Amino acid sequence: MSLLPLLLLAAAPTAYAADSPRRSTAASDDAYWTAERMAAAHPVTDGVRAGARPTAPAAEPPAPSHPFDGLPPVGTFFWTDDTGAGRSCGGTIVRSPHRDLVVGAGHCLRSPKPRRHLSFVPQYHDGQKPFGLFPVERVYIDQRYYDLGTGAGARWDYSVVRVGPRADGAEAQEAAGGFGLGVYPGYEHRRVRLIGYPGTDDATHPKPLDCRSATHRYTSTDPAAPGDFLEIACAGYIGGTSGGPFLVRSPTGYRLIGVIGGYHTGGDFPDISYSSYFTADILALYLHAVRGDAPAQPQ
Known part of the structure; x- marks a missing residue:
């Protein structure tokens, strides 16, 4: 189902709330995230998929994967955690009225621990920032995911993130699509x-x-992580791939229909990955982000 008809039914997006000024830290974060620091950043550790066992009991062999230079709207969030260590997780720019929204995994950004230099780099590869860097302003996660955790709340393992403009004023979607x-x-x-x-x-x-x-369709048999999820067999998707997009072709280009996460925060094996199913709940997060509403918070 396309997002556009639903947006047409919604009220026109309002301006960002007066109490949430768009203060860009792009220049300082861009200077901080050197090629060396980005390369040294590790995957998130808060509930991240283990990928400990080498193979999964799949009904069919997984499709092969290969490294490439990436797609412009698909990139990586970088930040430093409360210990000062660099962390990373995937995300994808989605079209929006203000051209400033990125969708990623909820478990990557769920932790209430302090984060510094939290930014998004479209098409990150080989230490490069081909479209620059966009500082994160607000993170929208479903309140149920905060309250229930990564297991019982696995159905809501996604986030909609509002990013600020690049140092030259360009918005993420303007720069990278x-x-x-x-x-x-x-x-x-x-x-x-x-x-x-x-x-x-x-x-x-x-x-x-x-x-x-x-x-x-994968229906969880784990009572601690209930729900129905998208399942895909692709080889080599170990820890760190969280937030990576599930993309399908449409008449207007790719559509984002999932992100690596959900069941066991993306799966227990490197060759089987999962996504929470996108429903009206993620649309609600999207509309909150478009309007600049106050996001939910950990209790």
Whole structure:
């Protein structure tokens, strides 16, 4: 289901709230995130998928993946955690009225611990920032995901993130483009493109992975993590790929129908990945972000 008809039914987006000025830290964050610091950033550790076992009991062999230079709207969030260590997680620019929204995984940004230099780099690869850097202003996560956690709340493992302009004033979508946001997209798709930035505790890979495979409906058998999820078999998607997009073709280009996360924060194996199913709940987050409403907060 395309996002556009639903947006046409919604009220026109209002200006950002007066109590939330758009203060860009792009210049200072851009200077901080050197190629060396980005390469040294590790995947998030808050509930991130383990990928500990080498193979999954899949019904069919996973499709192969290969490194590439990425797509302009798909990139990486970078930040430093409360210990000062660099962290990273994937995200994708989606089309929006203010051209400033990125969708990622909820578990990446759910922690209430302080984050510094939190920014988004479109098409990050090989230590490069081909479209510059966009500082994060607000993170929208469903209140149920905050309250229930990464297991019981796995159905809401996504985030809509508002980013500020680049140092020269350009918005993220103006600079790198964006994809449509698809809600209620269905589970069965013959050809889905999965992109992810793999990393380990030792090093972050310099390039993202690319894979094309079919998606299916997976109904969780774990009572601690209930729900229905998109499932895809793509090889090599280890820890660090969280937030990477599930993309399908549409007449207007790619649509984003999922992000690596959800069931067991993306899965227990490197060759089977999951996404929370996009419903009206993610549309509500999107509209809150468009209007500049106050986001939910951890209790």
